[in-house]
Amino acid sequence: MSATRNKDIRYEVIRSRRATADIVIERDGRVLVRAPESIPDERIEDLVEAKRYWIYKNLAEWRDLNATRVLREYRNGEGFLYLGRSYRLLLVADQEEPLLLKNGRFCLRRDLADRGEIEAAKAAFRNYHIARGSERIRQRVDYYAPKIGVTPRDINVRELGNRWASCSPNGSLAFHWKCMMAPQTIIDYIVVHELCHFHHLDHTDAFWNEVDKVMPTYGERKEWLRVHGAGLDV
Known part of the structure; x- marks a missing residue:
């Protein structure tokens, strides 16, 4: 409307x-x-x-x-984020996987960049982060859920448009794959944030008090995400 x-x-x-x-x-x-x-x-x-x-x-x-959003190019030496660290890109020819992180570099199969089709290279990063995020974020949910006293029904990592995460009425959690570009402390904040929505759907004082019980430093992490969130992109 x-x-x-x-x-x-x-x-x-x-x-x-x-x-x-x-x-x-x-x-x-x-x-x-x-x-x-x-x-x-x-x-x-x-x-x-x-x-x-x-x-x-x-x-x-x-x-x-x-205004300070980073526009990354798929060429040797460009920096791409993973768990809060920037790794230089290396275009390689002899690699079966579209994208690997090894020897301190993101190794992207050269043919994906040489096509000139940005979407193919972006898809490689998206799929990589989804695969790693599905395991890591599930571990963090399993760690924090008992502290908050909730039991999620399902957890998945996918494209979420302009949301970092979501909590559905049936108890399913979804996380944006770009969360995996943030430091672990920020991922934990996003996890705790969504888990607390099981108790309070709104962002009321009661909700933030629930977050504070588990993560007293949530304010600093929330601010980091607000300031740096636009740079978590490929």
């Missing part, structure tokens, strides 16, 4: 079984209003109007952060 009274602020509304409404700026700069199913459109417009300054301020900050 687009705003009517707030014509200068474009936003979308996602309704779900939640108690309160809030506004978030997505990673692609979209303004998203997450609202209870029963709340009328007029109340949502009132909320957007009341948060007008906050929305402008955060959109300006989003533009500043994304």
Whole structure:
């Protein structure tokens, strides 16, 4: 839904079984209003109007952060992230796997880069991170879930568009494959964040208190992701 009274602020509304409404700026700069199913459109417009300054301020900050987005090229020596470290790219011919991390370098099969089709090279990185993330992130979920007192139904790593992770009403967790580019401490924060949503769907004080119980330093990790998240890309 687009705003009517707030014509200068474009936003979308996602309704779900939640108690309160809030506004978030997505990673692609979209303004998203997450609202209870029963709340009328007029109340949502009132909320957007009341948060007008906050929305402008955060959109300006989003533009500043994304102005420094790294545009990587698939050529020898380019740096690509994995678990918070940058590894130089090496194009190789004698390799069956599309992408390997060995001897301190990301080894990409040369034919994927020589085609000039960026999507083929990107797919190699995406599939690599999904394969490694499926094991590592599951381990971290298994570690933190008992501390939070929850039992996820399913865990998968995949493309999630502009979300780092999601928690479905049926207890399934999904994580963006790009999480694997962040340091382990940040991955842990994303895991804890989603697990705490089993108790609280909203980002209320009760939710953040739940996060704080398990991860008192979550604020620093949340801030790191806000500042550096745009650079986690291939």
